[in-house]
Amino acid sequence: MKIFLKTFLILAVAATAQANEVKLLNVSYDPTRELYVDYNAAFTKYWQAKSGDDVNVSQSHGGSGKQAQSVINGLEADVVTLALAYDIDAISQQSKLLSADWQKRLPNDSTPYTSTIVFLVRKGNPKGIKDWDDVVKKGVSVVVANPKTSGGARWAYLAAYAYALEKNNHDDAAAKKFIAQLYKNVPVLDSGARGSTVTFAQRGIGDVLLAWENEAHLALKEFGADKFDIVTPSLSILAEPPVAVVDKNAKRHHTTEIANEYLKYLYSDEGQEIAAKNFYRPRNEAIAAKYAANFNQVKLVTIDQEFGGWTKAQQTHFADGGVFDQIFQPQN
Amino acid sequence: MKTNKQLKPLIIATVIGAQLSISALAADGSVTATNGTAEIPALAADSGSSADASEIKTLKSEIDDLVKKVNALEQQRGPTEQAATIQNLDQQVRVLQRQRELDQDAAVAKSTTAPKISLGANGFIFSSGDSNFVAQIHGLVQLDNRSFDRDGHANGNDGFLLRRARPIFTGTVFHDFDYNFTPDFGGNVVQIQDAYLNYRYAAELQVQAGKFKSPVGLEQLQSDPVTAFNERSLATDLVPNRDLGLALKGDLFNGAASYTLGLFNGAQDYSGSTTNLSFQDNRAFEGRVFFQPWKNTDANALRGLGFGVGGSYLDNHPATNAATGLTSGYTTDGQQKFFSYNSGVNANGTAWRISPQGYYYYGPLSLLGEYVVSDQWVTKGKTSAELQNTAWEISGGWVLTGEESSYAGITPLHPFDPRKNQWGAVQVVTRFSGLDVDRKAFQYGFASTTKSADSAQAWAVGLNWFLNKNIRANVSFSHTTFGGFNGKPAPGVVPAQSENVLFTRIQLAF
Numbered sequence: 001m002k003i004f005l006k007t008f009l010i011l012a013v014a015a016t017a018q019a020n021e022v023k024l025l026n027v028s029y030d031p032t033r034e035l036y037v038d039y040n041a042a043f044t045k046y047w048q049a050k051s052g053d054d055v056n057v058s059q060s061h062g063g064s065g066k067q068a069q070s071v072i073n074g075l076e077a078d079v080v081t082l083a084l085a086y087d088i089d090a091i092s093q094q095s096k097l098l099s100a101d102w103q104k105r106l107p108n109d110s111t112p113y114t115s116t117i118v119f120l121v122r123k124g125n126p127k128g129i130k131d132w133d134d135v136v137k138k139g140v141s142v143v144v145a146n147p148k149t150s151g152g153a154r155w156a157y158l159a160a161y162a163y164a165l166e167k168n169n170h171d172d173a174a175a176k177k178f179i180a181q182l183y184k185n186v187p188v189l190d191s192g193a194r195g196s197t198v199t200f201a202q203r204g205i206g207d208v209l210l211a212w213e214n215e216a217h218l219a220l221k222e223f224g225a226d227k228f229d230i231v232t233p234s235l236s237i238l239a240e241p242p243v244a245v246v247d248k249n250a251k252r253h254h255t256t257e258i259a260n261e262y263l264k265y266l267y268s269d270e271g272q273e274i275a276a277k278n279f280y281r282p283r284n285e286a287i288a289a290k291y292a293a294n295f296n297q298v299k300l301v302t303i304d305q306e307f308g309g310w311t312k313a314q315q316t317h318f319a320d321g322g323v324f325d326q327i328f329q330p331q332n
Numbered sequence: 333m334k335t336n337k338q339l340k341p342l343i344i345a346t347v348i349g350a351q352l353s354i355s356a357l358a359a360d361g362s363v364t365a366t367n368g369t370a371e372i373p374a375l376a377a378d379s380g381s382s383a384d385a386s387e388i389k390t391l392k393s394e395i396d397d398l399v400k401k402v403n404a405l406e407q408q409r410g411p412t413e414q415a416a417t418i419q420n421l422d423q424q425v426r427v428l429q430r431q432r433e434l435d436q437d438a439a440v441a442k443s444t445t446a447p448k449i450s451l452g453a454n455g456f457i458f459s460s461g462d463s464n465f466v467a468q469i470h471g472l473v474q475l476d477n478r479s480f481d482r483d484g485h486a487n488g489n490d491g492f493l494l495r496r497a498r499p500i501f502t503g504t505v506f507h508d509f510d511y512n513f514t515p516d517f518g519g520n521v522v523q524i525q526d527a528y529l530n531y532r533y534a535a536e537l538q539v540q541a542g543k544f545k546s547p548v549g550l551e552q553l554q555s556d557p558v559t560a561f562n563e564r565s566l567a568t569d570l571v572p573n574r575d576l577g578l579a580l581k582g583d584l585f586n587g588a589a590s591y592t593l594g595l596f597n598g599a600q601d602y603s604g605s606t607t608n609l610s611f612q613d614n615r616a617f618e619g620r621v622f623f624q625p626w627k628n629t630d631a632n633a634l635r636g637l638g639f640g641v642g643g644s645y646l647d648n649h650p651a652t653n654a655a656t657g658l659t660s661g662y663t664t665d666g667q668q669k670f671f672s673y674n675s676g677v678n679a680n681g682t683a684w685r686i687s688p689q690g691y692y693y694y695g696p697l698s699l700l701g702e703y704v705v706s707d708q709w710v711t712k713g714k715t716s717a718e719l720q721n722t723a724w725e726i727s728g729g730w731v732l733t734g735e736e737s738s739y740a741g742i743t744p745l746h747p748f749d750p751r752k753n754q755w756g757a758v759q760v761v762t763r764f765s766g767l768d769v770d771r772k773a774f775q776y777g778f779a780s781t782t783k784s785a786d787s788a789q790a791w792a793v794g795l796n797w798f799l800n801k802n803i804r805a806n807v808s809f810s811h812t813t814f815g816g817f818n819g820k821p822a823p824g825v826v827p828a829q830s831e832n833v834l835f836t837r838i839q840l841a842f
Contacts (some may be wrong), residue, residue, distance in 0.1 A: 073505075074464060141423060187427040190434060205426045 022055045022258055027065035029079035029151050029241070030192035031215040035278040036081070042274060044264050047258065055258060056110045061191035064151030071246065072097070078250045078259045081243045083151020083193075084303075085109070088244050102244040103276040111240035111278035112193075112266035116300055117152070117159040119231040120200065120216040127207045131233045132163040135208055136181040143206035144186055147318055151236035151241070152193035154318060156210040159237040161317070162301045164233060180327035201228070212239070213295070214279035232296040237303065241280075352746070403497030448611070453801040455500075455842045464507040470500035472557055473840045474518065478666060481832035487823070488666045489832065495837070496556060500524065508532045511546070511631045515568035523606060525574060536582040543608065544739035545574035546599060546643035547579065547620040549590035550689035550702045551725065557841035558741035561665070561794055561808050563767035565725035567664040570706040571687060572599035572618070572644065578620075588627050590640075593619040601659035601706055601721075604667075611656040616683075625786045636738065643686040651678040651711065658708055662767060663812035665792060666833040668826040670796075671769055671784040673710070674777065680716065681709025693738050696731035696759075698747045700739075710778050717772045725765035729796075733757045757798040761808070764791050774816070786816030791842035794835075806837040 022073045024034060041059040047055045058091050060067065060075065064083035071077045072095045082088055085103060103109045121129050127140055135142055145153035157179065164178035165171070187205065190196045193215055200209035201219050207275045208231075211219070243263045250256040265271050272282040276291035307313035333395035347692050387792040445461035455470040477525035480488040496518040504510050514526040528542025549571030579594030598616030599606070621685035622640030629635065649657060654672075657679025678823055689702035707720045735742050735757045766789040773779040774786060794808025821828035 074462075144373070187423070188430050199430050203426055203430050205423060205430055219791075296355065 007306060022255065022261060023253070024055060024057045024078045024255055024262060025060065025076060026079050026081055026262075027067050027071055027075060028081040029067060029083040030061055030145075030194040031152065031197075031212050031218070032081060032241075033059065033061050034196070034218060035214070035275065035280060036275045038278060039266070039271060042270055043262055046265060046270070047261065051258075053258075057262070059117045060194075061325075063145065063149035063155075063195075067147045071097070074251070075124055076249050077241065077246045078253055078255045079138065079245050079262055081241065082308060083239070083241050084098065084154060085111075085240070086314045087151060089310070091246070094243050097249060098244055098247045103242060105245075106243065106263060108283050109150065109240065110242045110244055110263075111262075111283070112243060112271065113241065113256055113275040115213045115241065115280055115281055116211050116212055116236045117156045117233075118216050118236065118296075118298075119233060120211045120219055121229050121231055123227050123229055125229055127232065129208050129231055132178075132182075132235070133167075134158055134279045135210070136178060136185065138183050138185075141187055141206040142182060142185040142208055142209040142210065143188070143196050143200040145193050146189040146191055147324055149191045150193055150196075150241075151210045152215070152312075153189075153196070153210075154191060155212075155237055155239040157324065158303065158307060158313060158319065159233075159235070159301075162208075162237055162306045163233065163235045165306070166301075170239070176323060176327060179323070183324075183328045217279035217294070228298075232298050235299045235301065236307075238300040240303075247318045255259070278320075292303060335492065340594060347466045347529070377786070395618060410783075414783075415739075426828040440733065453842060463504075465505055467503040467504075470502065471840065471842055472496050472498045472500065474556075476562055476839045477836045478668060479664060479834040481834075488831070490667050494627075495562070500526075504550075519538070519604070521605060524608060525606070525816050532583070536584055538581050539578070539580060540594075541578045543574055543606070544579075546575045546577075546618050547667070548572055548618055548644055548645070548685060548687055549602075549704065549728075550640075550687070550691065550700065552602070552641070553620075553686060554700075554739060555741070557839060558739075559803070560698075560727050560729055560761040561763060561792055561797070561810070562806060562835040562837050563665050563667060563810075565665070565723075565727070565763055566662070566766055566767040566788055566790055567702050567704050568602050569659070569689075569721040569723035569767055570601050570704040570721055570723045571642070571685060572596075573602050573604070575599040575618075576610070577615075577618070586628050588625055589621070589623050590621070591621045593617075594645075598644070598649070600656055600679075601662070603660045605660070607656075612652045613652045614648060614650060616644050618644040622689075633694055638692075638739070639688075639690035641688045643684065644684060648682045649679050649681055649683050651680045653678055654710075658710065662788070664788060664812045664833075665790050666825065666831050669832060670788050670814055670827045671767075671779065671786070671811075672781050673773070674712070674783075677710060677712045677758075677778045679708055680711040681718075691739055693736070696734055696735040696737055698729040698731075699726070700728075701726035710773070712776070712778055715776050715778075717776050717778070718775050719770040719778070721767070721769050723765070723767040725763060727763035727765075729759050729761040731757055731759045735798075742796075744798045744799050744800050748803075756800060759796040759798070761796060762792065763796045764789075766790070769816075770818075780819075781816055782819030783825065784817070785814035788812055788814050788827070802840060802842045804837070804839040805840070806835065806839070808835045809833070810835065 010299060028036060036059050044055050044057065047053065064087045068082060068087035068090050071080060071091050080091065082090055088102060092100050092102060101217045102327065110175060119129055129140065134140065144156050145319050147153040147157045147233035160182055161175050188199060190199055193212055196209060197211065197215055197219055199205050201223050219228055220230065224288035234248065243266060245256065245259040245263060248258040269284065272284040272287045276287055279294060281295055282288045282291065303310055315322065364531040395538050447461060448459045450457045455468050458467045466663060476495045478488065478493060479490050487688045496516060498514050498516045500511045502511065508531055510530040510532065512528055516523055516525045524543060526544050528540055528544045530538055532538045532542040536804045549568055552568050552571050552573065552765060575596040577594045577596030578590050581592040583590045589597040595615050596618050598614065620640060620642035623697045623818055624638040626634035626637060654677040658673055661672040663669050685704065685706045687702055687704040691700040705720060707718060709716065709718050729737060731737050731742060735745050742757050746754035746756065748754060748756040765785060769786045771786060774781050790810060790812040792810035794806060799805065810833050812831040817827040819825055819828060
């Protein structure tokens, strides 16, 4: 029996040693591809210098809600970097892969960078779109993703809703009417923010894209500043994309330490610089000041102040039978 | 300007329509319009009425005015409205195209998540979209006929036999965990053949627990539907059948080498009737390594060469009766017992086996051979001895229809279909085998020469017809002779005379 166990252990250790390369899977939302390409390269260097180990970080991207569901269904993410806290809460609640207090583990409620929603319009702004009132005008074609599956689209929806509430003295019925009018102008719903960018920028559909601020800047960078303009509305929402280690997956993969370090490093000066360069608003004030020119001033409301937090907002607006289901009618 | 050109015919047509209407009201004459001007044929003047002529003149004037207005409108509004219309149409087309793209993406995404069901030669397979969960239903039914030559030869029972009747449930849960549950309703008793769970960390490292084939004998490890003959050879008499245990196993270098190392209850020499429990306290180590060095190379003539060794070791076997600790009896090809221990004999002490083995497959040619030593300490009363029984076999085959032969079986190139003049695959096979019982078994009184033989040699020839991947028909003849028997012929005394038996089989396997 002892011989058998010894042999078993030796073989098991040998097999583990064979799989020695440290691998991490970061399951993220749609527009963070470029951010994490840069960040992973920096982190790999940092970790190699610190520990001597090589690390290979794989990325998975899609609509934030879809990505969360994939993790719940078994996608073995070591870390998740999603568009909104509700999606990580869903992973915690439905799969128990991480504890409910995950958001307390890192500074700023585990949101190392922020963003907001802006308008991307065609060069010269032919439809004269300056604020949310222009977006709901008849004849304006609006491109935005499906808030049921896209985190960015949920932020965009809530930004518009917050504007309508403020404009109408917090008259909820008026805000619903406003948001219904907005989605009447949406000809096609992509499942994720990157898909919407493709729809607007590559397929040439629509007059305005309701975009993540970083995605709008990326579109200018990728497709040329001579093709589009960024318009910052008078009011938008403070989008706080959170990050978390998926505890049970990381434990199973023996990556808990490196996964934690991977997320902590987002708060480092280098991590914050990379975020700012990719047009995410850094939490670090000094670095935010350094890159202030990249970000227009805008009045930002928060999900907690305006909508009572994500759980309530999700239930009211995006759950089956919620406000979005009530007001949205597919156009074909 | 392109848009103007596209819309101009429409506007002209409208004008023409208006003019025709007006002319219809005015007179029977025709009115045509060309390039925005109207021409009134001389029909009106022919009427001879000055009033009519005046009226026509008025109308002509009105029409001229209308044409001018249309032209003015075309000039004034055309470009903007037409551009807007075209732009609107362009957007609609783009939206439809994008929607189509999204629908296609959604269809692809759905196809990767939607459950899949397939039915074919490999059975029924149900799979989750991501293949993490798979359930398969297979089956094996073998209907045999055995006809013994009664003329001076060993006399078994003639007749039909449902040799195997197995629904086979296999599958995967959570991607890495495979399972197999195989009951057998064939023969006289219903029994569980396989019931195990296999965890695949990687192809190289797997852990299997439950009831499954002991990793010792080459012929025994070959899948039941693809063995060369209806019954396995005398060599298999000395290796363990299915047993309960835990094994570490894997395929290395893409299958060029494989290993199994396990801890088992320690089954006796081959018994067709397996158990689901242990008859003694100690465990047996069993293992096997097998090499196919040229499996993944271009060396065609050597790709099908495999060799290895299997073995078992059970230290300090507690005293256990012969039927469960040693053997329930060594049997002939016709499944008649020609050797069994006397009553009161126990397995007691160390027991080990070793089996060097190999095969060679090249095109239609197949060769398979193994040698087995089964060494056991045996006691009866105060008498104790180490007995070393040995057996061997070599079998060969040739597929007459040219298909490639392999350890995993033969797949006909042209499945049976007389309407297409297709007849499946046909293979001829032959086998030689022998088994020698340690003479000490008789010298020390563990066995009796009046009831058992101390050796058996057999040869067999056969013809296998693979109608298709699922259906097979066999016919074979086997001749077995015995040595060392000193008893008298009597009913049930098998080794008193040689055994001749004709086998046939119809098999369904999927």
